[in-house]
Amino acid sequence: MNFVTIDFETAQYSRESACSVGLVKFRKGEEVDSFYSLIRPPELYIRPDFTDIHGLTVEDVKDAPCFDGIWESAVLPFIGDLPLAAHYAAFDMGVLRAVLEYYGLRKPDLKYFCTLAIARFAWPEMNSHSLPVLAKNFGIIYNAHNALADARTCGDIAKRAADICGLGTIRKLLKVSGERLKNI
Numbered sequence: 001m002n003f004v005t006i007d008f009e010t011a012q013y014s015r016e017s018a019c020s021v022g023l024v025k026f027r028k029g030e031e032v033d034s035f036y037s038l039i040r041p042p043e044l045y046i047r048p049d050f051t052d053i054h055g056l057t058v059e060d061v062k063d064a065p066c067f068d069g070i071w072e073s074a075v076l077p078f079i080g081d082l083p084l085a086a087h088y089a090a091f092d093m094g095v096l097r098a099v100l101e102y103y104g105l106r107k108p109d110l111k112y113f114c115t116l117a118i119a120r121f122a123w124p125e126m127n128s129h130s131l132p133v134l135a136k137n138f139g140i141i142y143n144a145h146n147a148l149a150d151a152r153t154c155g156d157i158a159k160r161a162a163d164i165c166g167l168g169t170i171r172k173l174l175k176v177s178g179e180r181l182k183n184i
Contacts, residue, residue, distance in 0.1 A: 004084055019060075020037065034152065037070050
């Protein structure tokens with residue numbers, strides 16, 4: 001149960017418009033470290049409807065580092081060689097690939113898995129497997145759409161899924177759920 005959860009919030013529909021990132025490191029299923037940073041998006045504009053969702057404004061991010069200022073110094077070392085996990089990973093991995101490409105950064109050899117797919121396997125009876133619905137169902141109180149809180153809750157969901165399935169490792173959970181580690 002060693003992995004790093006990741007969550008991005010964006011300023012606009014374009015994937016390279018990341019305006020915050022949250023990461024939480026889990027060892028043996030327990031949180032051992034976390035990292036959060038605001039990010040100055042390439043275009044200093046945040047759609048008002050996106051601010052309504054995540055609460056971030058231009059004022060919040062105008063002095064924040066650009067993604068290329070935190071990738072090699074903070075984000076990549078934090079991840080290390082652990083697999084990434086994200087809830088609806090298609091979005092977060094899309095953001096990661098987009099910011100790496102935008103800034104001309106080398107795409108690392110990292111693997112990831114999707115906790116949404118795992119949640120659908122573990123709790124097929126639920127009508128929705130969104131992070132807020134899962135959190136409410138399990139009594140997890142958190143600030144939805146805060147990148148760090150979303151990353152933390154994503155890890156909690158992965159751990160609960162492994163526990164409910166009677167599995168001790170992410171690899172076993174992935175195998176029985178049909179989810180697999182993918183390359184970013």
